Amino acid sequence: MTVKVLLVCTGNTCRSAMGEALLRREIERRNLQDRISVSSAGTAAVPGDLASEGARTVMAERDIDIAPHRARRLTPELIADSDIVLTMTNRQREAVLQMAPAAANKTFLLKDFAGAGQTDILDPFGQPVETYRACADELESIMPAVVERLLRRAENAAPEAQAAADPTNEGATKLRVAIGCDHAALDLKRHISGLLAELGVEVKDFGTHTPESMDYPDVARPLSEAVARGEFDRGILMCGTGIGMCITANKVRGIRAALCHDTFSARAAREHNDSNVLCLGARVIGPGLAADIVRVWLASEFSGGRHARRLAKISDIENGIC
Numbered sequence: 001m002t003v004k005v006l007l008v009c010t011g012n013t014c015r016s017a018m019g020e021a022l023l024r025r026e027i028e029r030r031n032l033q034d035r036i037s038v039s040s041a042g043t044a045a046v047p048g049d050l051a052s053e054g055a056r057t058v059m060a061e062r063d064i065d066i067a068p069h070r071a072r073r074l075t076p077e078l079i080a081d082s083d084i085v086l087t088m089t090n091r092q093r094e095a096v097l098q099m100a101p102a103a104a105n106k107t108f109l110l111k112d113f114a115g116a117g118q119t120d121i122l123d124p125f126g127q128p129v130e131t132y133r134a135c136a137d138e139l140e141s142i143m144p145a146v147v148e149r150l151l152r153r154a155e156n157a158a159p160e161a162q163a164a165a166d167p168t169n170e171g172a173t174k175l176r177v178a179i180g181c182d183h184a185a186l187d188l189k190r191h192i193s194g195l196l197a198e199l200g201v202e203v204k205d206f207g208t209h210t211p212e213s214m215d216y217p218d219v220a221r222p223l224s225e226a227v228a229r230g231e232f233d234r235g236i237l238m239c240g241t242g243i244g245m246c247i248t249a250n251k252v253r254g255i256r257a258a259l260c261h262d263t264f265s266a267r268a269a270r271e272h273n274d275s276n277v278l279c280l281g282a283r284v285i286g287p288g289l290a291a292d293i294v295r296v297w298l299a300s301e302f303s304g305g306r307h308a309r310r311l312a313k314i315s316d317i318e319n320g321i322c
Helices: 015-029 053-060 076-080 090-099 101-106 129-155 157-165 183-198 217-228 243-249 263-271 287-299 306-318
Strands: 003-009 036-042 084-087 107-109 176-181 202-205 234-239 257-259 277-281
Touching: 003 015, 003 090, 003 129, 015 036, 015 053, 015 129, 036 129, 053 129, 076 090, 084 090, 084 101, 084 129, 090 101, 090 107, 090 263, 101 107, 101 263, 101 287, 176 183, 176 217, 183 202, 183 234, 183 277, 183 287, 217 234, 217 243, 217 277, 234 243, 234 287, 243 257, 243 277, 257 263, 263 287, 277 287
Parallel strands: 003 036, 003 084, 084 107, 176 202, 176 234, 234 277, 257 277
Antiparallel strands: none
16 A cells, blocks of 8 residues: 655745655655655645745755646645645644644644654745755655654554544454543533544543532542543543643543643644543633544554653653652
8 A cells, every 4th residue: 555645835835845855765765656655735835836946956956856846735635635744834734634624643743753853844935045955954854764654654554544434443342431521511521422422432421410510620530540440441531621630630640631622732642642531621622623632532542662761751750760
């Protein structure tokens, strides 16, 4: 199976044009053309524009000719046709998700995807050639790591495709999710409970069940303890802001609760932090966005690698190990 990669910037004349050429060269160096394909587009591109002069110059220095490149405007169809979408900036990632919310599981900040940090690749447009050169150097330096992760995605293509169709599918065993809220989030809990039922998740409701005022730790603690004991695979807690639930849950040994009010954070909470409890604020986000966040969080998996080392250090703190 070929993994189709789409690189996205703004005008598709500088960063994504150079990134496409550099990634394609790395793919060709490894003779992986039958496993990975790459293209590019821009969120505000003028279709047919040439690559900028600075981009053409610094690519020519690398014996790469991008004179034939023509800019393309990003469309929902291009996103849908891609297996992985890599953006140069967080703002561009948000633009992709506004255009195609269902693409949350396959849309990444380029440097984050490469394990090079969660920072933007800055736009060299209109800057001296030295700025283009620095941008190209940055792009070139991360392409080997990008290819390595793309290969891992290709190897796991079948399981990931299954997960995309059913984010709760974990083989023959249903995902077990504990859910709870305080009085401020009762309506949101009902909405999320309905979503989980549609997904075929095995759910236990820890309350509250009435609109009468109550104290959020009375739900957060027993739910978190049950997740920590392994009785449930994940937990979802909701209150007015999500903050109180998150603070309480993280007092329980073995819990990694994450407060998420966007899909990017939800994915990172799973991939980077192996979050086992999701916290939501009913007075902060609406039910539609909350449902998108839950879907992304359930479908995302822990990346391991350097993140495992960091979680081990957190466990050392939790266990009082110096």
